[in-house]
Amino acid sequence: MSTTPNRAPAAAPDLEVRAVAKRFAAHLAVDDVTFSVARGSFFSILGPSGCGKTTLLRMIAGFIQPDRGDIAIGGRSMAQVPPNRRPVNMVFQHLALFPMMSVAENVAFGLARRGVGRAERLRRAEAMLARVGLTGAGGKRTEELSGGQRQRVAIARSMVLEPTLLLLDEPLGALDLKLREHMKIELKQLQSAFGTTFVYITHDQSEALVLSDHVGVMNHGRFEQLGTPQELYYSPATAFVAGFVGASNRLTGKVLAAAGEFIELRTRGGWSLRARRHGSIAVGADAEAFIRPEAATLGRTAAELPPGHSVHTGEVVSLLFDGANSAVLLRELAGQTELRIALPQTGAFADLTPGARIFFSFDPERAICFAAAGAHA
């Protein structure tokens, strides 16, 4: 899968992080992280809270000095460069707009620090506000704005300085769900309109998938996988990525047999299924398999299912209606394993009732199996 960033894919990377590490007392917050971000692309660092992503972002911004490694922005090493001298600006988690200033003064703040004259900086602030769709809002107090408008002011305040890199520290976290969905799209459009390199950190896998050209999945201070959203979703490199990115059914058990790419897994409850293995897994070892809800097909009779795949039987536990994301929660009968399987958009299974018997199958190609943590290495 080759995805190219919006513009100038061959240009030198805007951000290069090389073997960076940071330790706080006994806690290794960032452990030997290396990546680079191409010019004009949208890069996300995705991970659960406490994985070290905020520390990493603050090191790029310059608020924390790395213990080891180097960070280069626009090809220039940032060692010993303080935050106010870096070609980087940051959108803070709670935006950190200055309440003592008007919207225009907020946007003009950085220009004032660079010594741009008052008339000129207010003109540029107004022009930037117009670009983010806030024409005429310059005279307002920041608290008069809605959550989405405040976010646009925070972006305008940074973008008016024309940074090489814009860092965003979970700016959507404080918004309610509806606005978050809206701002996700808006953020993506703003990024492609400006063409500036964005580095975005989030714990929300959906934000990372929707917004990014490339995503680094971070856990315990390390990058588990670095790739496009599609790569993370369809070919996760580790069990953590498979479980963290997108919804998945996680099944643990022992490997009964291995044949080429595929293995036969037997869950503790006694259900046998075929899955594609990732890396080497010995027969008899503990392993965990991940099946996406949409990877399985439902059928009222075994004959309805696509031929060639082994047929499993389940009993409906409950119907989880959520529009296009509707799913059925069922108990597989051989091993009493609970599985979540997506309902087809046709509404064909909308009348399922708890207790109903149903058949399902899945392509073993799309059930990925990893050696259980601790089983190897």
Place this chain on the structure above:
Amino acid sequence: MPETAPAAGWYRRLLLALLLAPALLWLLGLIILPHLDLALLSFRERVAPRTYVASLAQYRSFFSEPLYWHVFVRTALLAALATALTLLLAFPIAWIIAKLARGRMSALLLLVCLIPFWVSETVRTLGWMILLRESGVLPALLVRLGLTAQPVELLYHDATILVGLVYTSLLFMVVPLVGSLESLDNSLIEAAYDLGAKGGAILRTIVIPHAAPGITAGCIVVFMLTLGNYLTPTLLGGKNSFWFTEQIYTQFITRFNWEQGAALGFLLLALSTAMVRLGLALSGQRFSDVMRRA
């Protein structure tokens, strides 16, 4: 039940009146009545023994006698200077307590600021006298270090008065400053830094505008306390302290001229109120905002 509603309202009003009664009695008996009496005193003049007429002579003499208003101007200027020095000294202390110290450390530091107040003002001031008088600790130390040939008298200077006033006022400046600095979101400082600001610009554009109500509240309290202080200027400044409260004391106690003393007391109240209002107007603050936010 409509009948009980007025009864309940009456009962509630009685309860409120009873709850407020001690405070209101205090206010009436110890503040309002004495002030009314003093106000009446200040507006009369003794023309013969035990014969008084209504007159503005007491107020007129404040402006016609240069000593009175010279002393007042001097007192106001020194009080303003003491307030400014207290602010300069208290700001870094408050910054450390509010922003740099963590948890128990900041409570401990605030306690350290409070400790001098466990001792009465008289004893504290006498402590300064022991340190600063000619035969005291500090002049002896200066001689021992070879900085002065003879012990010098460090008491009875204007600077001594300022030291004493700043020392007495520090806590009243630190507390409102800590309150207003604690409420300043650290990410605002980081955002300003990230947008290219240096320390001075951050202080000027972010920290001081945010802390303005606390700064103003602290300055009002310290200015009023300093202007109305009697003990510290008198003990540390000696006979030549020329503090306005001393003039009032002299009228009441030495001269038995209660009429003049009362008039000077009201002039102090009026002039200090006017100065605070002027300060608020100049800094663009509103008194109600300051008292609410500080």
